[in-house]
Amino acid sequence: VESSIPEPQREAWKKYSATGFKSKDDFQKETVRHIETTLARSLFNCDEKAAYSGTALAFRDRLIIDWNKTQQRQTFADQKxxxxxxxxxLMGRALDNAMLNVGLKTAAKEGLGELGFRIEDVIQQEHDAALxxxxxxxxxxxxxxxxxxxxYAAWGYGLRYRYGIFKQEIENGYQVEIPDYWLDFNPWEFPRNxxxxxxxxxxxxxxxxxxxxxxxxxxxxxxxxxAVAYDVPIPGYGTATVNNLRxxxxxxxxxxxxxxxxxxxxxxxxxxxxxxxxxxxxxxxxxxxxxxxxxxxxxxxxxxxxxxxxxxxxxxxxxxxxxxxxxxxxxxxxxxxxxxxxxxxxxxxxxxxxxxxxxxxxxxxxxxxxxxxxxxxxxxxxxxxxxxxxxxxxxxxxxxxxxxxxxxxxxxxxxxxxxxxxxxxxxxxxxxxxxxxxxxxxxxxxxxxxxxxxxxxxxxxxxxxxxxxxxxxxxxxxxVTNGITPRRWLHQANPRLSELIASKLGSYEFLKDLTLLNKLENFVDDKDFKKEWAEIKYANKVRLAQHILSATGISVNPKALFDVQVKRIHEYKRQQLNIFGVIHRYLAIKNMSAEERKKLAPRVSIFGGKAAPGYWMAKTIIHLVNKVGDVVNNDKDVGDLLKVVFIPDYNVSKAEIIIPASDISEHISTAGTEASGTSNMKFVLNGGLVIGTLDGANIEITREIGEQNVFLFGNLSEDVEDLRHNHFYGNHQIDPELNKVFDEIKKGTFGDEGAFSSLVSAILDHGDYYLVSDDFNSYCKTQDLIDETYKNQDEWVSKSITSVARMGFFTSDRCINEYADSIWNIEPLQVKEEAEVRSRT
Ligand code: 7GP
Missing domain, CATH: 3.40.50.2000 (Glycogen Phosphorylase B;)
Known part of the structure; x- marks a missing residue:
């Protein structure tokens, strides 16, 4: 490879080669320099946005130095x-990830603190890259x-959309779409004119x-x-490799x-x-x-x-x-x-x-x-x-x-x-x-x-x-079964849990080899450990409750069981099954004696997700969730026993708050329809239990963590065809409890029944393609079992720890190695700088 600088001049060049900061002091110096020069701001007009921008530019410099070296190394190696x-x-935010991956978050936290900013507030200034x-x-x-x-020597290739996925607002219970113009300040891309x-x-x-x-x-x-190229640096965790997304x-x-x-x-x-x-x-x-x-x-x-x-x-x-x-x-x-x-x-x-x-x-x-x-x-x-x-x-x-x-x-x-x-x-x-x-x-x-x-x-x-x-x-x-990165979905989203795990395993090595989590099984009976485990979940729920209050005005009790379904709204993912189940629960509570109510675990049903703008049925589901929330949340007679929340504008950075705070998450697609699902993996890795059908990766999650740690329900994939056939040619029996739910909707309890008739008639009149009625009874019974199980907190926490310990398989590292072996026939590159160990916090 030729160099553009002649040999005799290279020494002068090398002397001044950018090195990037490695300490708190240098971080501060670089950040202040960027704020004062690149951004032309000063001590007198530096708000959180400017602090974010300066911090991001300082980290960008760090990444780009390693990015250059990586590209050079890969060119020299001349491998596949x-x-x-x-x-x-769907990248989400980059700053927190960059800080953790290069191992300088602590330096940045202290550095920003001395400059007058809280790192959490600074991180939140970033716009999600929602492509x-x-x-x-x-x-x-x-x-x-x-x-x-x-x-691995790898490049991503995609489109630089000016508008990413729309922002979702909820008006009178309806989804409204707002354009997502995200490029006004994006320090993470390099235009290559x-x-x-x-x-x-x-x-x-x-x-x-x-x-x-x-x-x-x-x-x-x-x-x-x-076509003009824009390059986005992709830092690896605990390595000097910075790849390119073009x-x-x-x-x-x-x-x-x-x-x-x-x-x-x-x-x-x-x-x-x-x-x-x-x-x-x-x-x-x-x-x-x-x-x-x-x-x-x-x-x-x-x-x-x-x-x-x-x-x-x-x-x-x-x-x-x-x-x-x-x-x-x-x-x-x-x-x-x-x-x-x-x-x-x-x-x-x-x-x-x-x-x-x-x-x-x-x-x-x-x-x-x-x-x-x-x-x-x-x-x-x-x-x-x-x-x-x-x-x-x-x-x-x-x-x-x-x-x-x-x-x-x-x-x-x-x-x-x-x-x-x-x-x-x-x-x-x-x-x-x-x-x-x-x-x-x-x-x-x-x-x-x-x-x-x-x-x-x-x-x-x-x-x-x-x-x-x-x-x-x-x-x-x-x-190749999907996987998720434990860096973002455990270490970044749930720093306290990651720290607790590291304290037991002796290091953060599990973030590079997730199978090491299995050592956690040695601590399932450790009282102090369990207590801390539960406290972290509670703190995460408090954080989510604060977000819910500020985003929706609804106040929820963090001591309640948080039941979460967040994903794109789709009939096959069956958010309708969930909300019908919530109505069923509401009717049941209304009929309960004071004694029975005392025994019931309070619950918060949390929904989030976008509907495609042209997908009417999905939008109707969002509308129903919001209307049910209006009624239930204002029913004094029900109080904390049940709350129903729709969190607007679900995206990657909201997922990072929501996922660590769940007790139960719902992965309840009609069997055979969800190819894999990946949020199921994220929830379990954060100590949440799941209710799910035998579909997609739920099956393998169950195999890994054990049937006793999963709440499974519903018909199997191999039965779906016959059931659908029967709906049309046999006599189609609707579950009686589901019928009561429909009666309540038709009575107008949740507002104009006409607004929801398409949802109801999809099941009653159009063959119930997604088998909502077929699975309703099994779903509700499994929810009752969850109530029972949750009462025994000690057992619940044991399930949670055991599950996390057995999640090693679901790292995207394993998944990428499988692709490399069985499809790409490619080996990783040796990177010497890796020896330079970094404090990973
Ligand atoms: C999704 C699948 O629905 C989901 O089950 C899977 O986990 C994920 O891909 C990753 O493999 N599919 C899509 O998002 C999609 O739009 C159509 O697929 C092209």
């Missing part, structure tokens, strides 16, 4: 890199943390024979939009921007072109587990795939290796089907631009890609209309047809008697209009396909991708 392509990275919807986006963020912490890539759209395909008799295929004309922003290309128009008085048109280009990266689509097929979304996908691939190829070409080595240098993981066009784009580059023969090119492509599926819900499987692709990406459509042709020929040879097979597995669905099935294209173009929990990986093999298992054999399909 992993590229994680995801349309969503994601839910599980899929947050998983990508946990993966980046693990990749860096484990010293010199790293740009021109991306083409529309146009036409020209096939001709050149002067030497060669067949040329050229995609011509159309419109060019420029986000693309769209702007009008310099060549494209029509200066003639501009000068000839058509100023407005010229500006309109510019704005159209910028629209591509303007907004994150707010749908979770739902495909909408909008043209702008397809443009986003291609824009991001094309820019990322060209960037990756540019880096590969620097090594001057032959193309056949590409898969030994590059592994690309597709986070669901959103980046599937990268498969087509790589084949196009190899065949049309690099002149490689089709089959040789296709071998390179399939060795490079891996595809992760995150859902079996039919409404979430991407299908793009053929005419739309034809219009936007004419050459890509031809290539898709060719890929399909060769694939179907192969299938026909293997299964000559199965005529229906060809129609079933074709990438093209013969609908009106025809559509491209992106998941099929992703399977055909990848060497491995994985689901995200055992049940889910089995389901994709036996249902939606069954034919492909026949075609390719079972080895192409694998499972």
């Amino acid at each position: 890199r992993i590229y994680y392509l995801s349309l969503e990275f 994601g919807n839910g599980g899929l986006g947050r998983l990508a963020a946990c993966f980046l943390d693990s990749l860096a912490s484990l010293n 010199d790293v740009t890539i021109d991306v083409q759209f529309y146009g036409w395909v020209n096939k001709y024979t050149d002067d030497e008799g060669k067949q040329i295929t050229s995609w011509q004309d159309g419109e060019i939009v420029t 986000l693309w922003s769209s702007k009008a290309s310099a060549g494209e921007f029509d200066f003639a128009k501009f000068n000839s008085g058509e100023y407005e048109n010229a500006v309109a072109d510019e704005q159209r280009a910028e629209t591509i990266s303007a907004v994150l689509y707010p749908n979770d587990n739902m495909d909408r097929g909008k043209e702008l979304r397809l443009k986003q996908q291609y824009f991001w795939c094309a820019a990322s691939l060209h960037d990756i190829i540019r880096r590969f070409k620097k090594s001057k290796r032959p193309w056949k080595d590409f898969p030994e240098q590059v592994a690309i993981q597709l986070n669901d089907t959103h980046p599937t066009l990268a498969i087509v784009e790589l084949q196009r580059i190899l065949v049309d631009l690099e002149g490689i023969e089709w089959n040789a090119a296709w071998e390179i492509v399939t060795k490079t890609f891996g595809y992760t599926n995150h859902t079996v819900l039919p409404e979430a499987l991407e299908k793009w209309s053929v005419p739309l692709i034809q219009h936007l990406l004419p050459r890509h459509l031809q290539i898709i047809y060719d890929i399909n042709l060769y694939f179907l020929q192969q299938v026909e040879r293997r299964f000559p008697k199965d005529r229906d097979m060809l129609g079933r597995v074709s990438i093209i669905e013969e609908s009106q209009p025809k559509t491209v099935r992106m998941a099929y294209l992703a399977i055909i173009g990848s060497h491995k396909v994985n689901g995200v929990a055992e049940l889910h990986s089995d389901l994709i093999k036996t249902t939606i991708f069954k034919d492909f298992v026949k075609i390719y054999g079972p080895d192409k399909f694998t499972n």
